[in-house]
Amino acid sequence: MASRSSRAPGSRDPPRRSRLGRRRLAGVSVDYGYLWSMAPIDPALSTAELSNRVMIASGNMNQFLFVAPSLDLVVVNTGATNESFGVTADFVLRELIPAMVR
Numbered sequence: 001m002a003s004r005s006s007r008a009p010g011s012r013d014p015p016r017r018s019r020l021g022r023r024r025l026a027g028v029s030v031d032y033g034y035l036w037s038m039a040p041i042d043p044a045l046s047t048a049e050l051s052n053r054v055m056i057a058s059g060n061m062n063q064f065l066f067v068a069p070s071l072d073l074v075v076v077n078t079g080a081t082n083e084s085f086g087v088t089a090d091f092v093l094r095e096l097i098p099a100m101v102r
Helices: 087-101
Strands: 021-025 028-033 036-040 053-059 063-068 073-077
Touching: 021 036, 053 087, 063 087, 073 087
Parallel strands: none
Antiparallel strands: 021 028, 028 036, 036 053, 053 063, 063 073
């Protein structure tokens, strides 16, 4: 008997809470999983609220992608060394986003 599924062939189940974790990035507590992190725009609120979410992809050599849909904001940083890793995250999460919210 063939199973019926509304998912496209090859698609995966959405991430389960048990696959996600928490870490600190630029002094901000973030949720992470599948090489992406979610940081709150307002640390007093939860990242479960879509309007309070900044999605972050980070890679080797100081490469970052920040997406904050509620602020119409996308920030891309490419780098060449790991020496300044975190400087971009620190600027975006502690300076740029709070300035845009004010």
